[in-house]
Amino acid sequence: MDKLNEILLIEDDHALRESLEMFLQEKGCRVKSVGSGEEGLRLWREISPQVIILDVRLPDISGLEMLPRITRQDPEVKVIVITAFHDMETTIEAMRLGAYDYLRKPIKVDELDRAVDKAMHIAVATRDSRPVVGHDQPPDPRNRIIGDTPAMHAIYKTIGLLSRNQASVLIMGETGCGKELIARVIHDSSPNREEPFVTVDCTTLLDNLLESELFGHERGAFTGAVETKLGRLELAGKGTIFFDEVGDLPLPLQAKLLRFLEYREFTPVGSNRVHRSQARIIAATNQDLEAMVQAKSFRQDLMFRLKVVSIKVPPLRRRLADLPELVQFFLFQINRELNTRVSRVEEAALERLRAHPWPGNVRELRNVLTKAALESRGAVLLAEAVDAALDAAGAALPPEAALRSLDEMEQEHIASTLDQTEWNISAAARSLGMSRPTLRKRMARYGLKRPV
Ligand SMILES: Nc1ncnc2c1ncn2[C@@H]1O[C@H](COP(=O)(O)OP(=O)(O)OP(=O)(O)O)[C@@H](O)[C@H]1O
Ligand SMILES: [Mg+2]
CATH class of the missing domain: 3.40.50.2300 (Response regulator)
Structure with a gap:
């Protein structure tokens, strides 16, 4: 009955x-x-x-x-x-x-x-829901990257290779796609993981304070320098120094950063001792540095210095296959933090999440799930609650973030189909309804290459 x-x-x-x-x-x-x-x-x-x-x-x-x-x-x-x-x-x-x-x-x-x-x-x-969160899920290690798609596997491999050296890394990707998380995992996987991870937010660096911020200063080096201050580079020791939003660095500061990267030496302001930094440099940006180099707003030599190894993080809409696992991971965290107990997801809710373009990527997903979990008031994450949370998120975003050109949409659709078919060209072409030569042409046009 x-x-x-x-x-x-x-x-x-x-x-x-x-x-x-x-x-x-x-x-x-x-x-x-x-x-x-x-x-x-x-x-x-x-x-x-x-x-x-x-x-x-x-x-x-x-x-x-x-x-x-x-x-x-x-x-x-x-x-x-x-x-x-x-x-x-x-x-x-x-x-x-x-x-x-x-x-x-x-x-x-x-x-x-x-x-x-x-x-x-x-x-x-x-x-009509599927269980996503088990009760016996182990507590998550602090920094864990979720993702099982080929592009993410390629990133794990790179992180593995980086664990044997201190090479500089440039991490590129849209906002909220996990650049900082990846930087922290690189740090945690290195032999110097016990050393500090120091962040420098390039959007807030002021020209005349850059040197003192990065290199430190001696007491009395300038007006206001009442105490000797250690710079970020010194604080990082043999650890990692993370230049966040490096694309926002004004040109004069780019020159100063380049000089440091070339010799790894610095002198605190007002001092005559030369220090040598042994920290690993990781830089992240959500801007297209190549285009900025073309437009002469980013120094090419600095870009080359930074991207000894480069990591491109795919946007969430290109790896929708990872969505269920991310949902499970975040719901588990949200339940613990907010004392909710969402363990199932309505099928229709998952469809809504799949259809959303995610301009704010994984961060946006986490926010939407948090709102929807509270709104659902129970064990099932409801489609209706997801809709409400997505509406709220959409309203908060600038309209241009949601608007994309047809070309961009085609590029993304092709890329995610390739990911889903594990880069099997025949299978992808079939699913896209294109001939193989057409698909190859499009891949060349959009610069889509199989991740290594
Ligand atoms: N693959 C992932 N697995 C688990 N959590 C993730 C993943 N990617 C991102 N996150 C989480 O999403 C949030 C945003 O990630 P993060 O801060 O690393 O993004 P970002 O690329 O640095 O963004 P921005 O460009 O806005 O600075 C963080 O809470 C992070 O832990
Ligand atoms: Mg960030």
């Missing part, structure tokens, strides 16, 4: 109980109703319904007392609390104790209608 539309109504006011019962039956629900708490608990154990409508003031037990007894045993049951108490405390308390929704008397029909519809929809969504 399909239990999805079964409702237990616990309300002592006879007239109200009858009219609610009629209303719910007209909606097509199968209603069992009782007038006291004890009877309510007995029936609840007997029929274990998906939805309960519970009055707070009952003749024998308070609804607020019953609530935790019910939700502790069956965390998935949706309890809609109704009461004439309008105060903030009761509302907060009811929600804290696990109520799904809270309606005030006199009951407004459309409010009740909506609450019941939502609660029943969740029962259906639970049936």
Whole structure:
């Protein structure tokens, strides 16, 4: 028997109980109703319904007392609390104790209608969902990169090779795609992982302070230099120094950085001792440095210095195959941080996530999941909650981030198809409905190469 539309109504006011019962039956629900708490608990154990409508003031037990007894045993049951108490405390308390929704008397029909519809929809969504988060998932190591697509495997290989040397690395990729995370994993995989990881945000470096910031200064070197200060390079020791958003570095500062990179030597301002840095240099940018070099806004020699090894991080929309695993990883973290307990994802929700272009990449995904997990109020991540979270995220983004040219879309579609077919040209061409020579031409046009 399909239990999805079964409702237990616990309300002592006879007239109200009858009219609610009629209303719910007209909606097509199968209603069992009782007038006291004890009877309510007995029936609840007997029929274990998906939805309960519970009055707070009952003749024998308070609804607020019953609530935790019910939700502790069956965390998935949706309890809609109704009461004439309008105060903030009761509302907060009811929600804290696990109520799904809270309606005030006199009951407004459309409010009740909506609450019941939502609660029943969740029962259906639970049936049409897939479990993603197990309870026995091990605690995550601090910096973990999720991704099982060929492009990500290529990155893991590069990180592995980098673990044997101190070569400079340039990490390129759109905002939020994991550049800093990768930089930290490179650091954590190196023999000098116990040494510091020091970040220099190039967007905030001011011209006249760059040297003192990077190289440090001696006391009295300039007005305001009251104390001797260690520069970032010195702080990094044999560890890693991470130049974030290096594309934002103004040209004069690029020259200074280049000079340092060439000799790895620096002199604190006001000092005459020459220091030698042994730190690894990692730089990251979400700008197209090659194009900036063409436009003469980035020094070519500096780019070459930085990209002894380069890593291109694919945008999320190019590796949608990784989406389920990322969702699982983030939901596990979100549950722990926010005390939510989302362990399943409605199929329709996963479709929504797949269809979104993700201009903010993995960071945007994490934000959307956080909002949607809170909004879903239960074990299932609902498509509706994902929609609401995506709308909020979309509104926060500048419109040009969401607009892409047809060429860009074609390029991305081809790239992700290639990824999905593990770069099998015949399979990709078939799936794209192109001939193999056409596909090869497009790949050449867009510079798409199999990751090594
Ligand atoms: N592959 C991944 N697996 C797990 N978490 C990821 C992955 N990629 C990114 N993240 C997470 O997404 C968030 C954004 O990543 P990160 O800060 O590294 O991006 P970024 O490329 O440096 O962005 P920006 O260009 O805006 O500085 C972080 O919380 C990071 O841990
Ligand atoms: Mg970053």
